[in-house]
Amino acid sequence: MSRFNVLNGTTLLPRVAVVAAGVVSPLGFGLGETLISLRKAADCVKPVTCFDVTNCRCKTAAHIPDDRLLAGRQNGRKSARLHRASHMMITALEELVGHDPEFRPELTVIGTTSGGMSFGEDYYRALNRHQTLRHSPEWIANYPPQKPVLDAQEKFGISSPCFVIANACASGTNAIGHAFECVRSGKYKRLLTGGYDALSELVFVGFDSLQAATPEKCRPFDRDRSGMVLGEGAAVLALEDLNTARDRGATILAEIIGYGISTDNHHLTQPDPSGSGPRRAMADALENARIRPDDVDYINAHGTATPFNDAAEGKAIAELFKSVPVSSTKSMIGHSLGAAGAIETVVCLLALHSQFLPPNINFRAPDPDLALNIVANESREAKIDIVLSNSFGFGGTNASIVIGKAQA
Amino acid sequence: MTLHIAGMGWITPLGRGVDPVWEKLLRGDEGSAQSISNGEKTKAYSGFLVPNEALKDLSPHPRLRRASAISRYAAAAGLDAIANAQSRTPKIDMDRVALIFAASNGGVNYTKRFYHGIVESGAQSASPLLFPETVFNAPASHLAAILGINGASYTIVGDGAVGILAIKMASNLLQNQSLDSCLVVAAEEADWILCDAYRKWRLLKAQPPIAPFHRPPRGTILSEGAGALLLARAGAVKIDSIHAGGNFSHQQKASEIVGRILHDLRDDNACIIASANGTFVDLAEVITIAKQSPDCMVYSPKPALGESVGASAVWQVVVAAQALMEKRLPPMVHAPKDAGLRFPDGSNGKVGPSAIVLSCGLNQQAAGLRLSI
Numbered sequence: 001m002s003r004f005n006v007l008n009g010t011t012l013l014p015r016v017a018v019v020a021a022g023v024v025s026p027l028g029f030g031l032g033e034t035l036i037s038l039r040k041a042a043d044c045v046k047p048v049t050c051f052d053v054t055n056c057r058c059k060t061a062a063h064i065p066d067d068r069l070l071a072g073r074q075n076g077r078k079s080a081r082l083h084r085a086s087h088m089m090i091t092a093l094e095e096l097v098g099h100d101p102e103f104r105p106e107l108t109v110i111g112t113t114s115g116g117m118s119f120g121e122d123y124y125r126a127l128n129r130h131q132t133l134r135h136s137p138e139w140i141a142n143y144p145p146q147k148p149v150l151d152a153q154e155k156f157g158i159s160s161p162c163f164v165i166a167n168a169c170a171s172g173t174n175a176i177g178h179a180f181e182c183v184r185s186g187k188y189k190r191l192l193t194g195g196y197d198a199l200s201e202l203v204f205v206g207f208d209s210l211q212a213a214t215p216e217k218c219r220p221f222d223r224d225r226s227g228m229v230l231g232e233g234a235a236v237l238a239l240e241d242l243n244t245a246r247d248r249g250a251t252i253l254a255e256i257i258g259y260g261i262s263t264d265n266h267h268l269t270q271p272d273p274s275g276s277g278p279r280r281a282m283a284d285a286l287e288n289a290r291i292r293p294d295d296v297d298y299i300n301a302h303g304t305a306t307p308f309n310d311a312a313e314g315k316a317i318a319e320l321f322k323s324v325p326v327s328s329t330k331s332m333i334g335h336s337l338g339a340a341g342a343i344e345t346v347v348c349l350l351a352l353h354s355q356f357l358p359p360n361i362n363f364r365a366p367d368p369d370l371a372l373n374i375v376a377n378e379s380r381e382a383k384i385d386i387v388l389s390n391s392f393g394f395g396g397t398n399a400s401i402v403i404g405k406a407q408a
Numbered sequence: 409m410t411l412h413i414a415g416m417g418w419i420t421p422l423g424r425g426v427d428p429v430w431e432k433l434l435r436g437d438e439g440s441a442q443s444i445s446n447g448e449k450t451k452a453y454s455g456f457l458v459p460n461e462a463l464k465d466l467s468p469h470p471r472l473r474r475a476s477a478i479s480r481y482a483a484a485a486g487l488d489a490i491a492n493a494q495s496r497t498p499k500i501d502m503d504r505v506a507l508i509f510a511a512s513n514g515g516v517n518y519t520k521r522f523y524h525g526i527v528e529s530g531a532q533s534a535s536p537l538l539f540p541e542t543v544f545n546a547p548a549s550h551l552a553a554i555l556g557i558n559g560a561s562y563t564i565v566g567d568g569a570v571g572i573l574a575i576k577m578a579s580n581l582l583q584n585q586s587l588d589s590c591l592v593v594a595a596e597e598a599d600w601i602l603c604d605a606y607r608k609w610r611l612l613k614a615q616p617p618i619a620p621f622h623r624p625p626r627g628t629i630l631s632e633g634a635g636a637l638l639l640a641r642a643g644a645v646k647i648d649s650i651h652a653g654g655n656f657s658h659q660q661k662a663s664e665i666v667g668r669i670l671h672d673l674r675d676d677n678a679c680i681i682a683s684a685n686g687t688f689v690d691l692a693e694v695i696t697i698a699k700q701s702p703d704c705m706v707y708s709p710k711p712a713l714g715e716s717v718g719a720s721a722v723w724q725v726v727v728a729a730q731a732l733m734e735k736r737l738p739p740m741v742h743a744p745k746d747a748g749l750r751f752p753d754g755s756n757g758k759v760g761p762s763a764i765v766l767s768c769g770l771n772q773q774a775a776g777l778r779l780s781i
Contacts, residue, residue: 052531053531054531055530055531055532056531056532107652112565113543113544115565120519120523121523123605124520124523124524124527124601125527127601127604128524128527128528133608136605136608137608137609137610140605140606140608140609141609141771144512144565144566144567144771145544145565145566146565146566146567146771146772146773147771147772150655150657150772150773153655154655154657159654159655160654161573161576161652161653161654161655161773161775162566162573162655162773163564163566163573163576163577164564164565164566165562165563165564165565166514166543166544166545166563166564166565167545167561167562167563168543168544168545174562178562178577178580178581181580181581181583181584182580185580185583185584187580187583201526202519202522202523202526202542205526205531205534206522206534206539206542207539208531208534209531209534209535209536209539210536210539210540211536261559261560261561262558262559263507263549263552263557263558263559263560263561264558265549265552265553265556265557265558268471268540268541268546268549268550269540280558393545394540394543394545394546394549395543395545395546395548395549395552395561395563396549396552396553396561397545397549397561
């Protein structure tokens with residue numbers, strides 16, 4: 001029996017393959033560009049130019065360049081009306097469909113936090129200033145969080161029902177985790193999953209108001225970490241029952257082998273300092289995968305670089321694991337909220353496929369309170385078979401997934 | 409696995425509690441419209457709002473001190489559903505309960521206030537107290553903390569059909585034997601800016617009543633509140649089948665997906681709890697029902713309770729479950745006699761052993777389910 005098979009009573013649970021993926025993030029358009037940027041430890045954080053940050057403490061974020069993202073906008077009036085987030089989802093899904101044109105999901109599960117928020121901002125500003133509301137029907141129609149998902153599905157002729165999960169910063173990982181559970185339950189054969197989010201002023205200022213965003217560099221797990229920077233992007237994964245995928249000759253990129261979810265009721269925005277919430281999510285994910293902590297070769301941490309989050313997560317990792325390599329790729333691309341878990345899962349797929357550890361950049365000095373093996377500043381070649389990816393969010397939502405290398 | 413409704417909670421413009429609201433619906437009562445304004449210089453809209461006294465018995469909890477209206481509605485309905493289930497099954501182990509919260513617009517009042525601060529006074533004036541309450545999953549977080557749920561908690565967003573999708577998600581979660589039940593709570597709060605947006609989207613009318621199934625559609629009235637269902641493997645009402653439906657790219661195509669849902673759920677002995685709200689949705693439903701199930705009794709709660717968007721589908725499920733248990737339907741108010749459908753009028757509302765809930769949302773999603781007793 002394979003290490004990835006799990007018995008549920010006397011029944012062998014289906015295994016869950018990732019058969020295709022697509023991504024757009026500040027690291028690049030597509031898996032290829034993303035891999036190159038990860039290997040060279042690209043710092044994608046730049047000054048914010050899409051809205052006024054004069055009065056904010058933090059003035060940087062990681063952007064996807066509009067000149068590339070919106071290049072297809074000229075193709076028709078409908079495309080021109082769509083939100084940037086829709087273009088991100090379309091870009092990511094285009095890559096996935098290119099990898100596996102036959103893939104037709106029964107259900108779509110996508111994470112986000114803020115949908116087409118900037119259209120809501122446009123609407124409110126126009127109202128407040130008594131400006132023309134000529135565009136308001138377009139803003140309103142394209143504002144809801146399900147719209148970018150439906151736009152992308154429509155573009156590629158996919159008509160599956162859609163769950164949009166809004167579990168704050170854990171949304172993407174929760175979406176992938178729920179999709180994994182659906183396939184592993186045997187009720188579904190194929191699901192489309194992932195996450196997206198686009199930068200918006202309201203969210204940027206919100207994190208700034210909480211002083212969770214940093215005016216400096218984003219330094220996850222560093223002794224002198226001072227907060228997060230925001231990012232944006234979209235990533236999608238095609239999950240399929242492994243046997244079905246093999247039968248049709250699909251390429252197996254990796255397997256999702258475990259998922260854990262917990263709710264930390266300590267506070268709406270702050271984790272329990274004991275790290276109990278993250279610890280439960282990670283422990284449940286390991287148990288769900290029927291593996292031991294020692295089996296994990298790399299952890300892609302949530303690692304926002306806020307003092308509280310990194311302390312709680314770092315404590316939980318240090319308690320559960322012995323010296324496993326850890327990095328937060330948010331140091332390179334910022335925190336893309338609902339997209340983060342999905343983009344970081346794609347990062348894990350690339351790490352497994354190309355056998356390297358993605359870096360945690362801007363790292364200067366270890367935190368003496370956190371006994372962690374940080375992949376500091378440069379990517380490293382490594383033999384890795386199993387990785388774990390964490391996402392934790394406002395509201396106390398904690399999610400961890402375990403991903404295994406595709407077996408020949 | 410069979411899915412049942414083990415407990416229900418309901419807070420609406422007609423008050424709080426399944427039995428009191430149901431009694432009012434049976435009497436033909438409607439929510440009374442109130443004016444929703446945004447200051448003197450702006451146009452006021454009509455909305456069906458939850459009466460203040462509906463929350464007077466909500467137990468005080470630190471998490472609700474600064475919470476938005478949507479969080480309070482969710483808490484009230486969720487706690488009531490648990491209490492309702494406990495009247496039959498006293499011991500509910502919260503370690504084995506998952507939570508799914510469904511909404512469409514979320515905490516729009518705090519979001520508007522937070523952004524207003526940015527627009528009027530600059531980013532430096534943005535309130536760190538308001539921002540966390542703008543996040544979609546804030547109500548779920550509060551409810552989980554109040555109930556002591558520390559396992560799976562999901563917030564799912566969508567249009568009016570999101571409540572059905574949440575129930576579908578619950579059925580997926582309950583495949584896992586480590587869970588005994590799943591609390592599905594759907595909530596929405598009304599606000600001036602929502603009324604303004606729906607008006608500009610040409611879906612809202614100025615004053616009640618909501619006239620369902622009229623041609624052409626005359627528009628809807630927004631409302632607010634919450635509905636909650638404790639779903640388990642045993643309970644008073646069985647959910648036979650859930651149709652996660654699909655998506656329609658144009659309003660004109662809504663009837664195709666609604667037709668597919670009704671076809672798959674069809675039961676000629678069932679009553680149909682429709683989502684007709686005075687908009688294009690009505691046309692999609694009347695075409696479908698008249699063609700496929702012309703003899704079924706059709707009831708929509710929206711003329712009486714208003715269009716509560718994210719909460720609406722769970723409200724429909726509460727109505728369907730009550731109709732099955734009470735074996736009757738409330739009278740359908742403001743329906744035209746020439747719609748080509750059969751409506752209950754208070755004397756002909758007897759209900760058989762099954763009910764179909766159709767939910768066609770205003771933003772491209774549709775879903776449905778069938779219940780039986």
